[in-house]
Amino acid sequence: MTTPEIPQRSWSQRWHVKGVGWTALLVALLVGSSKMTGVDVGMFFSNFDQFTNLLVRMSQPAWSYVPIIIQPLYETIQMAILGTTIGTVFAVPFAVLAASNLVHNQWLRGIIRLILDLVRTLPDLLLAAIFVAIFGIGSTAGVITLAIFSFGMISKLFYEVIETIDMGPLEAMESVGASKVTIIWYAVLPQIMNQFVSYFLYTLEINVRASTVLGYLGAGGIGVFLQRSLSEFDYNKTAVIILATLVVVMVIDGVSNHLRRVLL
Amino acid sequence: MDQQPIISFKNVNKIYNNGTVGLKDINFDIPRGEFLVVVGLSGAGKSTLLRTINRMHEISSGEITIENEPISDYKGQSLRLLRRKIGMIFQDFNLIKRSTVQRNVLSGRVSYYPTWKSVLNLFSAADKDRAIRALERVNLTEKLYTRADELSGGQQQRVAIARTLMQDPKVILADEPVASLDPLTTQTVMDILKRLNQEDGITVIVNLHSVALARQYADRIVGLRAGAVVYDKEIADVTEADLTKIYQTA
Ligand SMILES: Nc1ncnc2c1ncn2[C@@H]1O[C@H](COP(=O)(O)OP(=O)(O)OP(=O)(O)O)[C@@H](O)[C@H]1O
Ligand SMILES: [Mg+2]
Numbered sequence: 228m229t230t231p232e233i234p235q236r237s238w239s240q241r242w243h244v245k246g247v248g249w250t251a252l253l254v255a256l257l258v259g260s261s262k263m264t265g266v267d268v269g270m271f272f273s274n275f276d277q278f279t280n281l282l283v284r285m286s287q288p289a290w291s292y293v294p295i296i297i298q299p300l301y302e303t304i305q306m307a308i309l310g311t312t313i314g315t316v317f318a319v320p321f322a323v324l325a326a327s328n329l330v331h332n333q334w335l336r337g338i339i340r341l342i343l344d345l346v347r348t349l350p351d352l353l354l355a356a357i358f359v360a361i362f363g364i365g366s367t368a369g370v371i372t373l374a375i376f377s378f379g380m381i382s383k384l385f386y387e388v389i390e391t392i393d394m395g396p397l398e399a400m401e402s403v404g405a406s407k408v409t410i411i412w413y414a415v416l417p418q419i420m421n422q423f424v425s426y427f428l429y430t431l432e433i434n435v436r437a438s439t440v441l442g443y444l445g446a447g448g449i450g451v452f453l454q455r456s457l458s459e460f461d462y463n464k465t466a467v468i469i470l471a472t473l474v475v476v477m478v479i480d481g482v483s484n485h486l487r488r489v490l491l
Numbered sequence: 492m493d494q495q496p497i498i499s500f501k502n503v504n505k506i507y508n509n510g511t512v513g514l515k516d517i518n519f520d521i522p523r524g525e526f527l528v529v530v531g532l533s534g535a536g537k538s539t540l541l542r543t544i545n546r547m548h549e550i551s552s553g554e555i556t557i558e559n560e561p562i563s564d565y566k567g568q569s570l571r572l573l574r575r576k577i578g579m580i581f582q583d584f585n586l587i588k589r590s591t592v593q594r595n596v597l598s599g600r601v602s603y604y605p606t607w608k609s610v611l612n613l614f615s616a617a618d619k620d621r622a623i624r625a626l627e628r629v630n631l632t633e634k635l636y637t638r639a640d641e642l643s644g645g646q647q648q649r650v651a652i653a654r655t656l657m658q659d660p661k662v663i664l665a666d667e668p669v670a671s672l673d674p675l676t677t678q679t680v681m682d683i684l685k686r687l688n689q690e691d692g693i694t695v696i697v698n699l700h701s702v703a704l705a706r707q708y709a710d711r712i713v714g715l716r717a718g719a720v721v722y723d724k725e726i727a728d729v730t731e732a733d734l735t736k737i738y739q740t741a
Contacts, residue, residue: 395585399651402545403658404574404602409609413598417589 285466292467296452300471303448306366307434310373311381315427318378322385323411328394347379351437355444366447373434373441380433384426385419392418421490428483432476439472495559496520497662497694498544503553505539505718513539514550515718526688527696528705530722530737531715537698540715541664544696545577546570557662575602578655578693580665580684584647588640592631592650595639596622599657618657625653629683645676652683663687665697669704681708702734 239245261268324330325339354375358368396414405413442450449468456464498521505513514536521527529537542548543555546562554561557573565573578599586595600618601609608614626632629649639647648668655663665684669677685708688695699705705712712729714722714737722737 393588395581395583396587398547399579399581399585399654400598400601402547402574402577402579403599403654404571405598405609406571406601406606408606409601412610413590413594413601414587417587420589 281462284462285469287463288466288470289461289463290467292464293471296449296468296471299449299452300475302366303435303438303442303450303472304475306369306373306438306448307431310370310438311377311427311431311434313370313374314377314379314430315381317374318382318385321378321382322389323415325382325386326389328390328392329411329415343379343382346375347383349375349379351376351441352444355441355446359445364445364447368444369438369441369446369448372446373438376437377430377434381426381430384430385423388419388422388426389415421487424490425483425487428479428486432479432483435472435475435479439468494523497523497558498696499556501554501556503543503555504551505536505543505548506551512718513548514543517553517718517720519713519720519723521694521696523694524688524692525694526685526708526710527694527713528709528711529696529698529713529715530700530702530705530734532738535715536718537715538666539718541579541666541696541698544662544664545574545579547579571602575658576661578658578660578663580648580651580655580663580668582667582670584644584651586639586647586650586654588638590639592626592634592637592639592642593619593622595650596625596653596657599625599654602658621657622653625656626650628656628687629653643676645672645679648672648676648680649683652680652687656687660693662694662696665695667698667700670700677704684708702738705734 321339321343325336325343327336330336330339351372355368355372358371362368362371392415396418397410400410400414438446438448439450439453442448442452443454445451449472453465453468456462456468500517500519503514503517507513517540529540531537539548543550544557546565550563554563556562557577562573587598590598597614597618600614600621603618604613623632623635626635629652631646631649631653634642634646634650639650642650663684668684669680672680681704684695684697687693697708706726706729709726709729711725712722712734713720714734716737722733724733
């Protein structure tokens with residue numbers, strides 16, 4: 228040991244064994260699972276003309292349909308906003324309790340996370356079916372379904388954001404003699420606010436799209452009209468509905484981008 | 492000293508959960524109004540010692556008394572009231588970066604309000620005025636409405652001191668308050684701490700890495716090594732040779 232030696236990379240480091248291994252494993256999983264579930268990728272390409280055929284039939288949107296769908300579209304947006312907001316209100320306290328840097332009690336955190344996992348496991352179509360059965364056809368069932376779906380999604384997104392914050396300001400607020408709620412309000416909230424807003428809007432966007440599907444089950448909004456146009460093979464109306472939904476999603480996206488820039 | 496010590500350590504030990512010895516049989520008193528500097532190698536236990544005083548760390552055995560009251564039983568509101576009279580300054584300032592200087596300074600006052608008032612920002616006019624005067628003490632009034640992350644490191648540390656002043660503290664704990672500052676800013680921040688000590692009679696306990704700074708500002712220097720007090724002298728008795736010995740390894 229007279230001359231300083233440059234450390235040698237090990238054999239596995241040099242040939243990137245880890246990276247190659249993971250890639251191979253992923254490819255194997257992908258191929259294996261498509262084999263097992265019987266997905267035929269070839270069929271997608273051989274039947275592609277079906278798809279183009281559909282596009283052609285949708286290519287002349289029935290613009291006269293626009294005034295008719297304004298009202299249900301409006302209802303869809305209302306449902307999405309209401310559902311997302313209700314879900315978020317409940318998600319915030321759960322997200323705080325699930326964050327490992329704020330709650331040191333492993334039991335409490337474990338139970339909260341179990342509840343959240345459970346909620347996220349419930350398929351939203353199942354929820355919609357149940358609530359349509361309880362509340363009857365209409366937007367109430369839709370709003371509750373979206374609220375539960377948003378709750379599950381937002382609470383997870385939120386607690387993951389909370390776990391990345393800088394703990395320094397919390398330490399300072401604790402040393403000042405602040406109560407727990409005050410600490411969260413002063414030291415946590417400002418650090419997560421803009422990510423919260425952007426996740427809220429992202430969920431809202433998903434909910435606008437989801438509510439079109441929920442309409443199928445009679446949960447109100449534009450989905451009812453989408454289902455009707457499809458079952459009547461009236462694809463020019465379908466095109467209008469899709470375009471209108473696209474506009475709404477784009478508007479939300481624009482608002483989201485703007486708010487993120489302002490809040491940063 | 493004819494008066495009672497403000498802080499007193501009696502046989503204090505601290506062992507971390509993973510078995511690391513944080514503090515070993517600490518015994519000493521801190522008289523009211525003293526400017527105490529704690530020195531020692533990295534890992535000697537300086538931060539641990541400081542944080543046991545405001546119960547940010549719990550001790551394993553022994554007793555710490557503040558104004559003759561044992562502090563280990565405090566819980567909830569009484570613990571918050573203890574912390575209210577002990578200000579703390581950090582190496583990384585720990586300001587709320589996205590908030591204004593005003594909000595940061597006012598946040599030092601929240602323990603005087605019920606939670607709902609702090610949350611709704613219902614600070615009295617007197618306390619808003621107090622915030623301005625706290626900023627005057629650190630020469631930063633003109634930054635009242637600036638966002639904290641737009642300030643230099645030295646300015647942020649001065650805001651942190653102003654926040655501490657809002658507590659109306661009897662003791663200020665400073666954990667390497669100048670470690671991330673340049674030499675000139677270092678002097679400014681240390682001068683402010685010294686002034687609070689002399690003009691307001693606040694007891695100041697500072698962890699420092701710089702021996703030169705320790706000698707310049709301290710009334711008394713305590714040296715730690717492996718969690719134990721290995722040195723404790725009034726500044727008049729401190730010699731250069733002593734200090735180099737504290738910083739010798741093994
Ligand atoms: N949370 C913790 N869990 C376990 N051990 C810890 C913890 N915090 C500190 N220690 C250990 O306790 C000892 C004292 O640490 P402390 O942070 O008090 O040292 P320090 O003198 O402040 O060092 P520095 O000058 O680097 O800040 C070290 O050996 C450290 O590794
Ligand atoms: Mg330290």
